[in-house]
Amino acid sequence: MFYSRFLSFALILSTTTVIAQQPATSSQTIENAIAQKEQLSKTSLVKNVMLENIGPTIMSGRVTDLDVNPEDPTEFYVGYASGGVWHTTNNGTTFKPILDSSNTQNVGDIAVDWNNGTIWVGTGENNSSRSSYAGIGILKSSDNGKTWQNMGLRDSHHIGRILINPNNPNEVVVGATGHLYSPNQERGIYKTTDGGKTWSQKLFVDDMSGIIDVQRDPNNYNLMFASSWTKDRKAWNFDGSGNNSAIYKSTNGGDTWAKVSVEKSGFPTGKGVGRIGLAVFDNDIIYAIHDSQFRRASEDKKETPNSLTKEDFKTMSTETFLTLDNKKLNAYLKRNGFQEKYRADNVKHMVRSGNVKPIDLAKYLENANSLLFDTPVIGTEVYKSTDGGITWKKTHDGYLDDIYYSYGYYFGHIYVAPNDANNIYIYGVPIVKSKDGGKTFKSISAENVHADHHALWINPKNPNHLINGNDGGVNITYDDGENWIKNNSPSVGQFYAINVDNAKPYNVYGGLQDNGVWVGANNARENKRWHQSGQYPWESIMGGDGMQIQIDNRDHNVVYTGFQFGNYFRLNLETDEQSYIQPKHELGENPYRFNWQTPILLSPHNQDILYLGGNKLMRSMNQGSDWTAISDDLTNGGKKGNVAYGTLTTLSESPFQFGLIYTGSDDGLVYISKDAGGSWENISSTLPKDLWVSRVVASEHKKERVYVTLNGYRWDDFKVYTYMSDDYGKTWKDISSNIPASPVNVIREDSENENILYLGTDNGAYVSFNQGQHWEAFSNGLPNVAVHDIVVQPDAKHLLIGTHGRSIYKVDIAPLQQMDTKMMSQPITLFKVNDTRYSSRWGDSFSQWSSPFEPEIEISFFSNVSGEKTMKVLSEKGAVLNEIKMTADKGFNYTSYDLSLNQKGRKALLKENSGIIINKAKNGKYYLPKGLYTIQVDGEKTRFEIK
Numbered sequence: 001m002f003y004s005r006f007l008s009f010a011l012i013l014s015t016t017t018v019i020a021q022q023p024a025t026s027s028q029t030i031e032n033a034i035a036q037k038e039q040l041s042k043t044s045l046v047k048n049v050m051l052e053n054i055g056p057t058i059m060s061g062r063v064t065d066l067d068v069n070p071e072d073p074t075e076f077y078v079g080y081a082s083g084g085v086w087h088t089t090n091n092g093t094t095f096k097p098i099l100d101s102s103n104t105q106n107v108g109d110i111a112v113d114w115n116n117g118t119i120w121v122g123t124g125e126n127n128s129s130r131s132s133y134a135g136i137g138i139l140k141s142s143d144n145g146k147t148w149q150n151m152g153l154r155d156s157h158h159i160g161r162i163l164i165n166p167n168n169p170n171e172v173v174v175g176a177t178g179h180l181y182s183p184n185q186e187r188g189i190y191k192t193t194d195g196g197k198t199w200s201q202k203l204f205v206d207d208m209s210g211i212i213d214v215q216r217d218p219n220n221y222n223l224m225f226a227s228s229w230t231k232d233r234k235a236w237n238f239d240g241s242g243n244n245s246a247i248y249k250s251t252n253g254g255d256t257w258a259k260v261s262v263e264k265s266g267f268p269t270g271k272g273v274g275r276i277g278l279a280v281f282d283n284d285i286i287y288a289i290h291d292s293q294f295r296r297a298s299e300d301k302k303e304t305p306n307s308l309t310k311e312d313f314k315t316m317s318t319e320t321f322l323t324l325d326n327k328k329l330n331a332y333l334k335r336n337g338f339q340e341k342y343r344a345d346n347v348k349h350m351v352r353s354g355n356v357k358p359i360d361l362a363k364y365l366e367n368a369n370s371l372l373f374d375t376p377v378i379g380t381e382v383y384k385s386t387d388g389g390i391t392w393k394k395t396h397d398g399y400l401d402d403i404y405y406s407y408g409y410y411f412g413h414i415y416v417a418p419n420d421a422n423n424i425y426i427y428g429v430p431i432v433k434s435k436d437g438g439k440t441f442k443s444i445s446a447e448n449v450h451a452d453h454h455a456l457w458i459n460p461k462n463p464n465h466l467i468n469g470n471d472g473g474v475n476i477t478y479d480d481g482e483n484w485i486k487n488n489s490p491s492v493g494q495f496y497a498i499n500v501d502n503a504k505p506y507n508v509y510g511g512l513q514d515n516g517v518w519v520g521a522n523n524a525r526e527n528k529r530w531h532q533s534g535q536y537p538w539e540s541i542m543g544g545d546g547m548q549i550q551i552d553n554r555d556h557n558v559v560y561t562g563f564q565f566g567n568y569f570r571l572n573l574e575t576d577e578q579s580y581i582q583p584k585h586e587l588g589e590n591p592y593r594f595n596w597q598t599p600i601l602l603s604p605h606n607q608d609i610l611y612l613g614g615n616k617l618m619r620s621m622n623q624g625s626d627w628t629a630i631s632d633d634l635t636n637g638g639k640k641g642n643v644a645y646g647t648l649t650t651l652s653e654s655p656f657q658f659g660l661i662y663t664g665s666d667d668g669l670v671y672i673s674k675d676a677g678g679s680w681e682n683i684s685s686t687l688p689k690d691l692w693v694s695r696v697v698a699s700e701h702k703k704e705r706v707y708v709t710l711n712g713y714r715w716d717d718f719k720v721y722t723y724m725s726d727d728y729g730k731t732w733k734d735i736s737s738n739i740p741a742s743p744v745n746v747i748r749e750d751s752e753n754e755n756i757l758y759l760g761t762d763n764g765a766y767v768s769f770n771q772g773q774h775w776e777a778f779s780n781g782l783p784n785v786a787v788h789d790i791v792v793q794p795d796a797k798h799l800l801i802g803t804h805g806r807s808i809y810k811v812d813i814a815p816l817q818q819m820d821t822k823m824m825s826q827p828i829t830l831f832k833v834n835d836t837r838y839s840s841r842w843g844d845s846f847s848q849w850s851s852p853f854e855p856e857i858e859i860s861f862f863s864n865v866s867g868e869k870t871m872k873v874l875s876e877k878g879a880v881l882n883e884i885k886m887t888a889d890k891g892f893n894y895t896s897y898d899l900s901l902n903q904k905g906r907k908a909l910l911k912e913n914s915g916i917i918i919n920k921a922k923n924g925k926y927y928l929p930k931g932l933y934t935i936q937v938d939g940e941k942t943r944f945e946i947k
């Protein structure tokens with residue numbers, strides 16, 4: 001069940017240009033980017049190209065908050081970390097997205113004034129995950145999401161809590177977490193008394209400490225408690241505790257605050273204080289859940305006479321090692337996954353010869369991830385105050401293990417039932433409840449409830465009725481967690497990577513945040529029919545955080561995929577065979593470093609050859625069974641910290657030449673090898689320094705061409721870094737052009753037209769028809785959501801867009817691929833109309849209770865000017881059978897035609913062919929019979945057939 005997270009613009013560069021690291025993005029930059037994106041969307045040549053969401057939905061995505069109608073709990077709102085806000089009025093049976101018209105889908109907190117219907121959204125998730133995206137401040141809607149107004153705090157980036165005064169809806173208190181990766185001033189407690197027109201900062205701790213939680217007395221809005229959190233996140237390290245993590249109290253509605261977690265209060269103070277979540281029962285009883293980063297008291301070492309541990313080897317002498325019992329040593333080696341060649345006799349020989357030391361048997365297992373879990377911190381603990389926060393006492397004895405698993409940066413909420421001060425719930429990987437004020441706890445997780453919990457609502461009128469938000473969506477219980485309902489109809493999947501195969505129909509694969517890897521046919525219908533059949537059209541093929549996918553083009557049942565930090569497998573989906581294929585370093589070597597999203601690549605020249613990037617590039621000639629490192633370290637060597645860093649993030653091999661390979665790293669390095677790894681050259685010396693290389697792509701159209709995108713998100717740098725080289729990376733040209741500021745995740749060439757590029761950022765997708773000189777916003781049907789991956793299915797001429805928050809989108813790009821200078825210059829370009837099959841059911845229904853079956857074909861064309869157009873439907877002999885008036889935009893246009901003909905057209909067709917019969921359908925329309933027809937728009941024509 002649980003593999004989950006481990007600590008988690010227009011320049012042309014010459015070969016001598018060096019750009020220094022830029023400062024964090026300001027609110028002005030955010031505001032400019034929003035305005036620029038809005039304008040691009042209005043004028044885009046592809047603004048009418050509709051992107052279709054194909055799901056999947058069943059696995060849902062990470063919930064950050066819930067807000068429930070207190071008078072009717074079948075109505076509530078759900079905020080998703082990067083999937084927007086969704087509204088239900090039927091107890092979660094269906095949901096409607098209401099944030100799509102806004103400039104972001106990144107949600108930290110929602111608050112609803114149920115008396116007047118005003119919705120407040122604090123944008124930017126308040127967790128500190130590697131996929132917690134920054135927001136754009138406070139949004140407000142008075143029309144259930146039809147329109148949104150930005151009320152400020154744009155530079156806060158992440159907002160943890162919004163409290164509305166029930167007696168004065170213009171009075172609102174906000175807790176702002178602030179920037180994730182850098183210091184900033186716009187964090188702390190803010191208050192407005194004029195509905196958000198102006199804000200006053202009421203509590204500022206320091207530029208590294210934001211407010212992670214604010215709660216109020218349910219019966220007294222003036223009584224509030226807030227928790228500050230000192231944290232320092234870098235790409236290579238996360239420090240989640242500090243001297244200024246503390247609890248504060250206000251008795252005047254947030255106007256002034258006093259620290260209450262002081263020395264002698266009973267609540268921990270000092271450097272080890274981590275994230276704190278709060279729950280207020282009344283003016284006396286307050287709970288706090290604390291992710292304590294203080295070290296555990298040293299315990300007497302347990303005697304383990306029958307087994308060896310990693311710690312044993314850290315101080316063991318060579319002499320002692322050589323006397324170890326071979327059976328015990330082999331048990332240790334097998335239990336910890338050492339390669340087969342490392343068995344007792346071999347290892348003792350290596351130690352005896354001096355090539356290996358006993359401590360190497362401990363180091364072999366250690367990397368940033370293992371060191372994180374080996375850290376003996378106290379972790380989760382619950383405190384209670386019964387005197388209004390003056391004094392605090394831990395509610396339980398011993399440790400609350402297996403709640404946070406050492407990464408409280410992702411968790412931190414506690415809830416108390418409105419009717420019972422002893423009935424509390426705490427959240428982490430599991431959800432657990434206590435009926436005795438935190439002395440003892442019991443899990444209420446269930447088989448249909450996803451792990452990793454973030455939000456809870458307790459019905460004040462029925463405390464057994466809970467609504468739970470987690471990494472897998474929404475669950476509802478009416479018996480206090482004994483049984484749960486799953487409510488996963490929103491398409492809010494958080495995809496890291498997607499891919500397609502060449503099956504008929506082709507399948508789409510995707511790896512998701514904490515929801516594994518899934519596969520489904522691209523044309524699978526997203527509806528409720530599977531409830532009846534019992535078979536959802538998408539299938540889970542891997543657990544954990546789903547990562548990259550490679551499919552053997554000779555047999556689409558052979559799939560390579562896995563979960564975080566390079567844990568990859570070779571799967572046979574037909575036989576259900578599964579082989580673990582992660583490369584292993586040699587004993588005595590430092591362990592390989594694997595990125596959270598470790599890159600893999602099947603060679604386009606030989607599908608038995610698989611590449612995998614750690615800090616070195618590994619190659620297997622036999623489908624991952626054996627590996628050889630074909631490079632030295634292709635990074636800057638990593639940095640000391642608790643997050644794997646100094647790793648490869650992207651790989652590409654040219655389709656023109658085997659062994660023409662490019663790599664990119666998380667610390668800004670791009671390398672090329674022209675001899676299959678025999679030698680490597682750094683080609684990134686003139687690119688901006690230190691940034692995450694999100695993509696390096698060898699061109700499919702020109703051997704010397706390569707593309708690179710850099711991502712500054714982990715520096716709170718939102719600039720666009722996109723480059724192209726036509727000389728193997730010796731020189732680079734900036735092709736970011738007019739893209740609004742947003743970190744770039746992916747660039748992809750079109751499979752047919754070398755001038756067309758597709759690009760995905762943390763805030764949407766773009767297409768260029770001139771190799772990046774100018775970009776068009778790709779936003780019809782696609783909200784402002786993070787785009788992590790883009791794939792072209794060349795046979796179907798489909799573009800697939802994998803988003804991190806709104807699942808997967810599909811679009812037919814056949815018309816776009818025809819773009820050239822001729823199309824831009826001529827008034828109208830009509831694209832091919834697909835033939836269709838005649839049906840006698842057109843306009844009729846199976847019964848009086850069902851709607852008539854209406855046929856439809858799509859007519860698409862490109863217009864180089866906006867204006868009124870007339871579409872004519874002509875018979876094979878040129879008679880006009882129907883005319884449709886329409887308004888065309890400059891760019892690509894689409895109109896639906898229902899295959900009907902008017903009275904005049906019917907007479908003309910009967911006159912041409914007296915042998916045909918055209919009767920009126922039950923819906924009152926006449927439909928075209930079988931035959932050849934022509935569509936004409938402004939003199940341009942294209943033919944289609946009804947067979």
